[in-house]
Amino acid sequence: MGLIQRAIEEAGIPTLSISLNRTITEKVKPPRAVLVGYPLGHPLGRPCDKKTQKSLLQESLTLLRDIRVPGTLVDASDRYRFNGTLIPPV
Amino acid sequence: MSIKTEKDKLIAILFEKHPVLVDQWAKSAPIIVNITVPWSPVTGNPAEGPVALVTTAGVHLKSQTPFDMEDPEGDPSFRVIPSTSFTTDLTITHNYYDHGDADVDVNVVFPIERLDELCAEGTVGRVAPRHFSFMGHIQGGQLTRLIGQTAPTVAAELKKDGVRAVLLTPA
Numbered sequence: 001m002g003l004i005q006r007a008i009e010e011a012g013i014p015t016l017s018i019s020l021n022r023t024i025t026e027k028v029k030p031p032r033a034v035l036v037g038y039p040l041g042h043p044l045g046r047p048c049d050k051k052t053q054k055s056l057l058q059e060s061l062t063l064l065r066d067i068r069v070p071g072t073l074v075d076a077s078d079r080y081r082f083n084g085t086l087i088p089p090v
Numbered sequence: 091m092s093i094k095t096e097k098d099k100l101i102a103i104l105f106e107k108h109p110v111l112v113d114q115w116a117k118s119a120p121i122i123v124n125i126t127v128p129w130s131p132v133t134g135n136p137a138e139g140p141v142a143l144v145t146t147a148g149v150h151l152k153s154q155t156p157f158d159m160e161d162p163e164g165d166p167s168f169r170v171i172p173s174t175s176f177t178t179d180l181t182i183t184h185n186y187y188d189h190g191d192a193d194v195d196v197n198v199v200f201p202i203e204r205l206d207e208l209c210a211e212g213t214v215g216r217v218a219p220r221h222f223s224f225m226g227h228i229q230g231g232q233l234t235r236l237i238g239q240t241a242p243t244v245a246a247e248l249k250k251d252g253v254r255a256v257l258l259t260p261a
Contacts, residue, residue: 001146001224001226001258001259001260003122003233003236003237003241004144004146004224004236004241004244004258005144005256005258006124006127006128007237007241007242007244007245008144008241008244008245008248008256008258009128009129009130010128010130010245011242011245011246011248011249012130012249013130013245013248013249013253013254013255013256014130014131014132014136014254014255014256015130015255015256015257015258016255016256016257016258017257017258017259017260018257018258018259018260019260020112020260021109021112021113021116022113023113023116023117024116024119024121027116027121027122027123027124028121028122028123028124029124029125029126029127030127030258031127031128031129031130039106039107039109040102040105040106040109040112040187040188040261041102041106041147041187041188041189041190041191041192041198041199041261042191042192042198042199043147043198043199043259043260043261044197044198044199044201044204044259045198046191046198047191047192047194047195047197047198048194048195050197050204050207053197053198053201053204054201054204054207054208057201057204057205057208057257058208058213060257061136061137061141061208061213061214061255061257062137064132064136064137064255064257065132065135065136065137070127070128070129071127
């Protein structure tokens with residue numbers, strides 16, 4: 001995914017990606033990324049957890065606006081972390 | 091179901107349940123290591139848009155040709171997802187991750203509804219007319235095609251749509 005991101009950035013459009021693995025992201029070096037603590041297949045977290053999904057999307061847009069150093073990988077807050085269950089909160 | 095498909099899906103489940111395996115794989119996998127970083131400075135507030143989504147989760151319209159799961163080097167083609175698409179119009183073809191939860195709620199990998207909601211609330215100014223979808227797990231000669239052809243094509247299409255910010259989601 002980082003390679004696609006780099007192509008879009010090279011075309012002149014600012015980009016930010018959600019990362020699920022630090023090692024891969026550090027190798028590919030996308031312009032801006034936010035590392036979440038979710039397992040593969042869950043970049044936005046749990047299914048049907050609209051509140052968290054929307055919050056992460058909003059935070060991603062804020063990071064896209066604020067990151068000023070090329071290649072920055074930001075750790076997302078603990079709110080976006082696998083806590084032992086992928087069952088959505090009631 | 092072919093033996094390859096069964097094997098790929100089993101590995102996907104193991105990787106989801108045990109992130110340490112992903113990390114061990116990533117350390118020795120033939121991933122391109124880049125030194126430089128491309129950079130397009132942000133001007134103004136990118137949330138004013140148009141904002142587009144690009145995913146590698148193998149999402150596509152049910153009416154579109156599925157991604158090729160038989161080529162061991164992957165399928166570097168892409169699918170155009172009109173931003174007016176309903177989630178019920180979408181499906182996922184991708185054997186290299188467990189998309190059981192994304193099948194229940196595609197926003198887990200492709201937050202099309204959440205982006206629309208942010209737009210309705212005014213946090214996002216405009217959503218782009220088109221989003222784009224790839225499948226991940228591209229290797230070998232197909233990686234060359236991705237880098238040389240399909241990724242730059244999508245970048246050019248995003249430019250045509252006047253997109254000012256792109257959020258990318260993996261799987």
